[in-house]
Amino acid sequence: xxxxxxxxxxxxxxxxxxxxxxxxxxxxxxxxxxxxxxxxxxxxxxxxxxxxxxxxxxxxxxxxxxxxxxxxxxxxxxxxxxxxxxxxxxxxxxxxxxxxxxxxxxxxxxx
Numbered sequence: 001x002x003x004x005x006x007x008x009x010x011x012x013x014x015x016x017x018x019x020x021x022x023x024x025x026x027x028x029x030x031x032x033x034x035x036x037x038x039x040x041x042x043x044x045x046x047x048x049x050x051x052x053x054x055x056x057x058x059x060x061x062x063x064x065x066x067x068x069x070x071x072x073x074x075x076x077x078x079x080x081x082x083x084x085x086x087x088x089x090x091x092x093x094x095x096x097x098x099x100x101x102x103x104x105x106x107x108x109x110x111x
Contacts, residue, residue, distance in 0.1 A: 014059045014060060017063070020064075020066075021053055021055075021070070024066075024070065025053060034053075034072045039051065040071035040077075041074075041086075042076075042077050046074050051072040052072070052073050053072065054070065054072070054077070054081065055070055056086060061085075
């Protein structure tokens with residue numbers, strides 16, 4: 001299912017955003033976020049030193065290294081997410097589980 005993700009970002013822009021991410025990691029704001037030791041995706045507590053900076057909209061898809069687009073993430077969640085957005089992750093998970101049964105999503109049990 002990952003083969004439909006477009007990754008045609010400008011390499012110069014990606015390099016620029018990676019540099020911004022390095023600078024953002026040094027800010028007090030990021031240190032407070034990661035200092036809580038909480039993965040934004042699975043909610044599990046980790047040693048803050050093992051959390052990574054995840055871009056909600058990946059750099060390879062035009063994402064930016066700004067406060068509204070980065071979250072602390074454990075390595076497993078970051079690797080699982082790959083180049084997907086959180087919404088796409090939900091769609092992928094739903095596709096793996098299969099379609100909802102009667103009454104599951106529609107709220108209509110008469111289906």
